[in-house]
Amino acid sequence: MSKTVPNQSIAGKFGFGQPVRRVEDTRFVTGHGCYSDDVALEGALTGYVLRSPYAAGRIVTLNVDDARDAAGVHLVMTGEELQKDNTNHLKCGTLVKQPDGSTMYEPQFPVLAVDRVYHVGQAVAFIVADSLNDAKNAAEMIEFDVEESDAAPDFCTALDAGQPKVHDAVAGNRAFEWRHGDQSASEAAFAKAAHVVELTLINNRIISNPMEPRIAIAEWDEETQKLTMTANTQGGWPLKSRLAKDFLKLPSEQVRVVTPDVGGGFGTRAFPCPEQPMVCLAARALKRPVKWVAERSENMLTDLGGRAHLSTARLALDENHKITGLDIHLRADLGAFLSDAAPFIPTGAMLKVATGVYDVPALNVLVEGVYTNTTPVDAYRGAGRPEAIYLMERLMDKAANSLGQDRVEFRRKNFIPTEAMPYTAASGTTYDDGNFNLVLDDVLTRADWAGFEARRQASAAKGLKRGIGLCYYIESTLGAPNETCAVTFMGDGKLEFTVGTQSNGQGHETAFAQLMADRLGVDIDQVRMIQGDTDRIPTGGGTGGSRSMITQSTAINGVADQIIEKAKALAAEDFECAVEDMRFEAGELSVAGTDRRTSIMGLAEKHPGALDDTATTKIRDNSYPNGCHVAEVEIDPETGQTQVVNYTIVDDFGVLLNPMLVEGQVHGGVVQGLGQALCEQVVFDEGGQLVNGSFMDYAMPRADTMPHMDFHYTEEVPCTTNDMGAKGCGEAGSIASPAAVINAMIDALKADGIAELDMPATPQAVWRALQKAA
Amino acid sequence: MYEFDYVRPTTLQEAQDLVGEDKKLLAGGQTYMPTLRQRLAMPELLIDLNAIPVLHGICEADDRISIGAMTRHAEVASDGLVRSKIPGLASMAGGIGDPAVRHRGTLGGSLANNDPSACYPAAVLALNAVVHTSKRSIEAKDFFQGLFTTALDEDEIISHVTFPSVPCAYLKFKQPASGFALAGVFACKLDDGFRLAVTGAGQEGVFRWQQAEAALNNDASFGDFKSLALEPDMIEDVHADADYRSNLVRVAAGRVVAQLREQLA
Missing domain, CATH: 3.30.390.50 (CO dehydrogenase flavoprotein, C-terminal domain)
Structure with a gap:
């Protein structure tokens, strides 16, 4: 790891810009973390969900009488009861408008099935018992008969004529149609184009597989009529209001959501899930705590899916190979029901960076939402932006290759020039800044792009096909622009501060403590970050969309400034001098030109509560992290096996607070992207059964097959839309790596006549492509 | 998992006396434990073979290498005798699963299960090893009888397997x-x-x-x-x-x- 230009002043080894080691890791790696499953409430009962083994059909019998009488059973909840109570609908928060101005139809997303089942794994009954074994025994006593009907599990074909209907009320499984852009300008560009390049590809459906499965624990306090939910969320505030309003029918202050340590979010943990209302309603009914923990295979079957697009893009080019138009048509799998952000991901989120880093004069986008008889789909690390960039960067390579152009020079020719910044793209997004040639030059040098031919020949001598590819990505951060930080001085030389974000493993306790300590000039161990409790922290935007750094840092910065001003005023009173004469430096307040001084912690101790403060700040706009990843692969043509042999990264995340944590985020993201590109794939059979629902069959990327990553970054292009100059880094890796590696593979195979290759490019897929080409 | 009784005998004879229909043997548990956890098996009694010393270990006898049925993959992979006399067997054992699997999984368990994708059956069949049980000796050519099927009787326990020393x-x-x-x-x-x-x-x-x-x-x-x-x-x-x-x-x-x-x- 190295950075191109060191431009930060060094504020000590725990200061801004320093690679401070993660303070939370000692706890995590020594078994002292407190994850949701570690929360053991006295008298807690265990919940278990009976799930549908059928993908589609009418419920003929659901008889829970025997189960209710079974040993150890306290409650069996069904959809019929919830329906009566009007507590059986998980609402979608992002319904989209269709071209005719109408809002898309929203089918009921039931907590528990009523009348029909729509996907394998759909919750049918919730059993609460003394033990998991009791609950499972009872579940086996439930009589559940379904008159099965044909299923439509495949998003690539579900819109085709004659496919079974997922919802009676939705014709042709088309959940919505959504358009953006200037269709006539785009059509004109294509009509006049010297060259048109078209590409159809599948962005494969994946399971995000956080290390920690989904967990929900509810505790009801009869005296205060208050419900406390403990769950592994990405921020408890939206869940709190949903539970209060839609399920418990309580004022929102009577619901508290606590998020302990979280073992991975990836977007999947950001949205309400059916089990959360189940445990809440059961805990209130039983007046006992109720805990539900997904088993691993249950988690794989029922966690929200990710990606799953069938995409076609066309590029119009003039005679000089300048882009004149881009036409995108997506079909996006939504699963059987609308998860909270599902309609937004392939539309608004995708659109943000639909034109990538290129100057595209005319854009036309058509997105069709597709219902399938499968578990719902929602955001997964990058959420819409990886899909857009993968499509665009594959298309750029295909265009260059098919027109005989150099892939690098073709990109340079079409880059948005730095002088054009801020630049408003045809997508409507205004990129505030970016210097794409600077990053590209750097990565090409570091990856020794120019020396590739010699390496290719060396591989060929071993019988291996070598290829090199790149992806120039850009992302747009998303989520609430405002965030809050409240500081409490504890009177013992320490302070606590709250955040409205939620670490899922990213290292917030380190990064934000580092910033707070830096700003107030105190040691990092004097500051403690508080997160994950909606009672203690009234509002928060949570973590997602790479928003945490840019929003929360701005709030920390803001509150630190306020505290310093208050401290100056307070110290001026103490020292009986003018506030203008007070200086603040390295945690000390001094009177200019004298030796009179006090530490900020000393001042806080002397005036309890006087320095406590809260700031809510707002960033001016999203930020636009970008960068270029270069992948180099060796393919064994006999087996189709691919090894990523070199992987070089130059990222522009603006100004970095902690480069080590950033590098870790990039590593994880790249690995998730390589997993999607090379091995991950959700497979449903024709009947809608999940074929590879365990780690014995679902191939995750593994450490021993991952490349070394040569990570670099530039800080020469600070973000202009927040005071920190930071751009956010959480999703970048997973956005960049799929196109980088697939482009490298196509480069390796193009001499064999292979111009396209879909993900996951498994050994068999590569071998088959070579067989077909031969 | 469903409830069952559990015993941990210390001699092969004790285990032999207990085994039978719905009275199942537990070796390394790399297949059977997940099966139990998923409620796909409902044994009455689980007979844990892990505490029977005679089932463990590797030795050379009459120009052949004898490996106890409960010997872990990791032991076979790292054993000096196996590495020098039957190198392919050592490298095969070292490539099974991951370290956790290799430190629990056993030779006998793998053979008795006869998973069509397991590694050990290939070695045992190619080397024409002899599978010795609580009842008899079975040549490899007669042992494997199709998917998850072997010549073993329901109440038969593998004690050890002997291999020739060959490249x-x-x-x-x-x-x-x-x-x-x-x-x-x-x-x-x-x-x-x-x-x-x-x-x-x-x-x-x-x-x-x-x-x-x-x-x-x-x-x-x-x-x-x-x-x-x-x-x-x-x-x-x-x-x-x-x-x-x-x-x-x-x-x-x-x-x-x-x-x-x-x-x-």
């Missing part, structure tokens, strides 16, 4: 999720000639590739495995189609025979 090699292409063989070929040369056993690929489980053996016995430098017929029907599943599996068998055979030749040279 041998193993190569597998892994199923990327489980690490099991998509196609694995174990090759060795016994007194009566070359033997190649294939796992992971055949619909009826492990098999000897007789055409390849004949070709090598005819010409020890034979290398054109792509030209040879591969008779058993190949497994087709979410991980690989039949034609890709047969290709992998052929490629693996070529590469593993090259390794074997290096040892023989």
